[in-house]
Amino acid sequence: MSPNYSEKVMEHFKNPRNVGEIDNPDGVGKVGNPQCGDIMEMQIKVKDNVIADVKFRTFGCAAAIATSSIATEMIKGKTIEEALKLTNKAVVEALEGLPPVKIHCSVLAEDAIKAAIDDYLRKSTGTGLQGWTPRSDVEEEEHGHQH
Numbered sequence: 001m002s003p004n005y006s007e008k009v010m011e012h013f014k015n016p017r018n019v020g021e022i023d024n025p026d027g028v029g030k031v032g033n034p035q036c037g038d039i040m041e042m043q044i045k046v047k048d049n050v051i052a053d054v055k056f057r058t059f060g061c062a063a064a065i066a067t068s069s070i071a072t073e074m075i076k077g078k079t080i081e082e083a084l085k086l087t088n089k090a091v092v093e094a095l096e097g098l099p100p101v102k103i104h105c106s107v108l109a110e111d112a113i114k115a116a117i118d119d120y121l122r123k124s125t126g127t128g129l130q131g132w133t134p135r136s137d138v139e140e141e142e143h144g145h146q147h
């Protein structure tokens with residue numbers, strides 16, 4: 001049961017860029033989708049307001065790996081403001097499309113980047129991203145949220 005992935009998705013899935021961890025990252029974002037259980041973690045190194053390095057670790061489907069891979073390429077070398085403009089739509093376009101059931105995987109990539117920047121801003125300025133909450137979230141605690 002493999003969805004119809006574009007060549008670009010398959011290429012990033014088989015040969016993902018920027019996988020791993022950064023020594024002393026300036027920001028770390030970890031998000032997850034409770035429905036499929038996939039988890040994505042992005043780490044960034046920031047120099048002079050520019051994303052000097054970014055690495056990811058994704059425990060998830062092929063689309064989650066491909067979206068995180070291409071998203072790291074799209075924000076590396078960009079300013080924080082530019083990186084914040086990266087939408088999951090742009091990620092999907094860069095991958096030459098995703099099957100509809102896999103769009104949420106690209107949301108995870110956008111969220112992971114924003115979560116890493118949020119963490120960076122919290123650490124460097126004391127305030128995180130204004131008006132932003134992740135659409136995907138990791139339940140860190142066993143008892144979960146109350147809704």
Ligand code: FES
Pocket residue numbers: 033036037038060061062063064102104105108
């Ligand atoms: S199936 Fe959930 S991230 Fe891909």
